[in-house]
Amino acid sequence: xxxxxxxxxxxxxxxxxxxxxxxxxxxxxxxxxxxxxxxxxxxxxxxxxxxxxxxxxxxxxxxxxxxxxxxxxxxxxxxxxxxxxxxxxxxxxxxxxxxxxxxxxxxxxxxxxxxxxxxxxxxxxxx
Amino acid sequence: xxxxxxxxxxxxxxxxxxxxxxxxxxxxxxxxxxxxxxxxxxxxxxxxxxxxxxxxxxxxxxxxxxxxxxxxxxxxxxxxxxxxxxxxxxxxxxxxxxxxxxxxxxxxxxxxxxxxxxxxxxxxxxx
DNA sequence: ACATCAATTGAAAATAAATTGCAATAGCAA
DNA sequence: TTGCTATTGCAATTTATTTTCAATTGATGT
Numbered sequence: 001x002x003x004x005x006x007x008x009x010x011x012x013x014x015x016x017x018x019x020x021x022x023x024x025x026x027x028x029x030x031x032x033x034x035x036x037x038x039x040x041x042x043x044x045x046x047x048x049x050x051x052x053x054x055x056x057x058x059x060x061x062x063x064x065x066x067x068x069x070x071x072x073x074x075x076x077x078x079x080x081x082x083x084x085x086x087x088x089x090x091x092x093x094x095x096x097x098x099x100x101x102x103x104x105x106x107x108x109x110x111x112x113x114x115x116x117x118x119x120x121x122x123x124x125x126x127x
Numbered sequence: 128x129x130x131x132x133x134x135x136x137x138x139x140x141x142x143x144x145x146x147x148x149x150x151x152x153x154x155x156x157x158x159x160x161x162x163x164x165x166x167x168x169x170x171x172x173x174x175x176x177x178x179x180x181x182x183x184x185x186x187x188x189x190x191x192x193x194x195x196x197x198x199x200x201x202x203x204x205x206x207x208x209x210x211x212x213x214x215x216x217x218x219x220x221x222x223x224x225x226x227x228x229x230x231x232x233x234x235x236x237x238x239x240x241x242x243x244x245x246x247x248x249x250x251x252x253x254x
Numbered sequence: 255a256c257a258t259c260a261a262t263t264g265a266a267a268a269t270a271a272a273t274t275g276c277a278a279t280a281g282c283a284a
Numbered sequence: 285t286t287g288c289t290a291t292t293g294c295a296a297t298t299t300a301t302t303t304t305c306a307a308t309t310g311a312t313g314t
């Protein structure tokens with residue numbers, strides 16, 4: 001399955017990188033519509049899946065809500081506010097040794113890990 | 128909102144603890160049906176949400192699939208096989224200091240974190 | 255430039271997961 | 285035993301995402 005470089009795909013990836021949120025498909029679609037009203041929602045869904053498979057995009061699964069995506073695929077962690085639902089990047093050093101530790105203890109082939117912190121964000125704290 | 132101790136609620140929690148998988152709502156419902164065919168799927172959905180809010184049950188969000196639940200609410204980590212989709216407990220010591228570190232760096236109120244390891248499980252490795 | 259062919263697109267329909275509305279039931283406290 | 289309200293079961297609804305399919309288009313070779 002070769003992969004083509006369509007204009008839609010380029011716009012979707014560019015917009016995702018520009019937003020720098022962790023938008024849901026709907027949110028990204030809404031943003032894309034402003035500039036390119038002919039791109040369909042189906043195409044956004046489809047390309048986010050393909051781009052995730054290609055490793056150009058990262059999917060962030062959060063409880064109680066649709067999948068979110070980000071255009072920055074380098075490993076890093078996340079924080080989710082349990083009040084407003086917002087998702088933020090957490091840039092602390094990636095814990096390097098635990099993957100090997102889990103691999104050794106369980107025998108799994110560990111390719112990586114995700115960490116989701118939870119609590120209350122700054123905005124929601126002052127309410 | 129007081130909470131009543133209904134027979135359905137008890138059965139749902141018991142069955143979840145007995146299974147000791149990380150079943151989806153559908154899987155748990157199927158198991159419950161074997162012994163209690165009159166309990167409705169809606170009630171299973173509803174109680175898993177309520178029990179999660181009460182802290183008696185933990186929800187495990189996995190990408191590419193419905194929410195999963197477990198009856199063991201003490202903090203621990205998880206591994207998900209990207210081939211078969213299976214979710215396993217990972218019992219390594221909980222990393223104690225990172226929550227405070229994130230709190231200090233970002234100002235968030237950090238109440239905890241989840242770690243999801245990913246890779247290939249033992250069964251899927253030998254294929 | 256031209257032809258070819260499969261990947262991709264857009265629109266609509268279908269599916270999957272979870273929630274909601276509502277009348278009937280059943281915990282629980284008085 | 286009575287009364288109040290949380291809860292239940294069923295059906296309908298909503299939300300998120302995937303699939304189907306005919307038409308289009310990007311990439312490749314001529």
